[in-house]
Amino acid sequence: MGFQFDVGFFVYEIGIGIKYIPIVLLLSVVPLILGLLFGSGIAIIRLFKVRVLAQIFTVIVVFLRGVPLLLQLTILYLMVTLSFDSFAKTVGLAMTAKDISYTLVAVVGLSINATVYLSEVVRTALQSVNSGQYEAAYSVGMTSWQMLKRIVFPQAMPVAIPLIGSNFIELIKGSAIASLISVVELINGTLFEANGNYKFLEAYLAAAVIYWTLCIMIERMVAFLEIKVGVDGKGGIV
Amino acid sequence: MENIFLFSLFMDSFPKLLSRLHITLYIVVIALFFGMVLGTYIAVVRLQKIPILSQLATLYVSFVRGIPILVLLYIVYIGLPLVVGAFGVNINRWDTMIFVMIAYIINTSAFLSEIVRSAVAGVDRGQTEAAYSVGMTGWQTFSRIIAPQAIQIAMPALGNTIVSLLKDTSLAYTLGVIDLVGVIKAISSNTYRSLEAYAAAAIIFFVLSSILEQVFIWGERKLGSTNKITISGR
Numbered sequence: 001m002g003f004q005f006d007v008g009f010f011v012y013e014i015g016i017g018i019k020y021i022p023i024v025l026l027l028s029v030v031p032l033i034l035g036l037l038f039g040s041g042i043a044i045i046r047l048f049k050v051r052v053l054a055q056i057f058t059v060i061v062v063f064l065r066g067v068p069l070l071l072q073l074t075i076l077y078l079m080v081t082l083s084f085d086s087f088a089k090t091v092g093l094a095m096t097a098k099d100i101s102y103t104l105v106a107v108v109g110l111s112i113n114a115t116v117y118l119s120e121v122v123r124t125a126l127q128s129v130n131s132g133q134y135e136a137a138y139s140v141g142m143t144s145w146q147m148l149k150r151i152v153f154p155q156a157m158p159v160a161i162p163l164i165g166s167n168f169i170e171l172i173k174g175s176a177i178a179s180l181i182s183v184v185e186l187i188n189g190t191l192f193e194a195n196g197n198y199k200f201l202e203a204y205l206a207a208a209v210i211y212w213t214l215c216i217m218i219e220r221m222v223a224f225l226e227i228k229v230g231v232d233g234k235g236g237i238v
Numbered sequence: 239m240e241n242i243f244l245f246s247l248f249m250d251s252f253p254k255l256l257s258r259l260h261i262t263l264y265i266v267v268i269a270l271f272f273g274m275v276l277g278t279y280i281a282v283v284r285l286q287k288i289p290i291l292s293q294l295a296t297l298y299v300s301f302v303r304g305i306p307i308l309v310l311l312y313i314v315y316i317g318l319p320l321v322v323g324a325f326g327v328n329i330n331r332w333d334t335m336i337f338v339m340i341a342y343i344i345n346t347s348a349f350l351s352e353i354v355r356s357a358v359a360g361v362d363r364g365q366t367e368a369a370y371s372v373g374m375t376g377w378q379t380f381s382r383i384i385a386p387q388a389i390q391i392a393m394p395a396l397g398n399t400i401v402s403l404l405k406d407t408s409l410a411y412t413l414g415v416i417d418l419v420g421v422i423k424a425i426s427s428n429t430y431r432s433l434e435a436y437a438a439a440a441i442i443f444f445v446l447s448s449i450l451e452q453v454f455i456w457g458e459r460k461l462g463s464t465n466k467i468t469i470s471g472r
Binding site: 004005062063065066067068069070071072074075078079082083169173174175176177179180187200201204205207208211212213214215216 | 242300301303304305306307308309310312313316317320401405406408409412419432433436437439440443444445446447448451
């Protein structure tokens with residue numbers, strides 16, 4: 001018995017997988033953008049030590065960083081499915097838990113996860129800016145917002161870009177976990193085609209090649225951006 | 239309204255979950271040990287620029303780092319018996335745990351090889367030259383001069399990788415391993431509820447990764463690591 005690998009089916013599965021790239025991007029780009037927005041908010045709150053809020057967010061961030069994404073998604077999924085029916089009844093919605101889009105639940109879960117990690121990225125980037133820069137900006141009469149926009153962000157960018165890039169890659173790979181809460185994404189999509197002929201290895205390898213390609217593309221993109229914003233002082237900002 | 243969270247069940251889950259904790263830790267330790275051996279070997283191959291092997295190693299590292307661990311688990315689980323079977327060896331009866339271990343070793347080796355490589359490359363070139371100039375051999379230079387400095391550089395990233403590895407083991411249950419997460423299925427088949435057990439598992443993972451983090455922070459201080467890259471990984 002030789003090693004059986006159906007190249008034709010593998011190529012076919014890559015074709016199927018490519019159709020699922022938009023779903024993978026939905027599950028990673030939306031969390032990336034939302035994560036950057038909310039993460040920046042949390043980072044600024046923690047950096048300026050806003051009372052109560054800063055402590056609450058610190059606890060949430062520290063806790064969620066220690067919990068696997070799988071558990072975060074599963075817990076969210078269970079909470080939504082368990083509480084939705086009674087919630088819908090009170091609000092008067094003509095929907096049951098069966099009508100909820102699992103994709104939406106996954107996007108929300110991945111966004112929460114992304115917010116946690118990206119808030120740490122933004123915090124690191126903002127902290128990398130010398131405190132003298134903040135003081136100087138205040139001393140010339142800038143408002144907090146002007147200071148962040150004109151002085152801090154441009155200097156924090158070179159630190160943030162590589163970290164945002166590696167988080168984006170983690171999000172692409174993390175989106176695979178959505179398959180475990182029955183979201184039809186790249187893995188479940190390619191597996192579905194293999195259900196008839198049991199050629200699961202071809203299906204998984206096709207999915208792997210697509211994930212790999214996406215990650216390499218993001219890496220290239222980040223490398224290009226790094227040159228643009230002058231990481232390592234090449235651009236003369238630092 | 240039905241209660242969605244039963245606190246008593248949540249508390250009862252802890253002993254049941256902790257009774258399978260050793261499986262989770264076992265996977266982490268084995269993956270870390272063999273991943274380190276394999277990863278160091280890969281790093282040496284790439285640093286020495288050994289022809290062909292070096293290119294293969296680069297491809298391997300890039301592929302493994304570019305795919306989700308979930309996909310890697312299944313590729314190893316389904317693919318390895320097929321590949322080995324082509325040579326007439328039947329490993330279909332192997333314990334699932336072995337496939338899980340192999341998958342995590344492959345994953346860890348790729349990430350650790352990158353850490354070892356950048357740590358060794360991060361030691362100033364003048365250090366090697368100085369060691370040679372005082373008459374040290376290649377091995378002496380590495381073990382006495384390069385390695386101690388490289389470990390210092392590698393510590394923070396190493397800590398991140400180990401915490402990520404711990405959290406990644408939560409996916410081993412997909413192949414049927416009854417570890418910390420796998421046992422939740424057994425609990426929920428008795429109680430018809432699983433939210434409480436998942437919440438308990440989340441707490442356990444949080445405590446474990448906090449302990450690991452503290453150990454590494456302590457280690458960094460001990461070794462005096464200065465190059466801090468604290469949050470590049472998960």
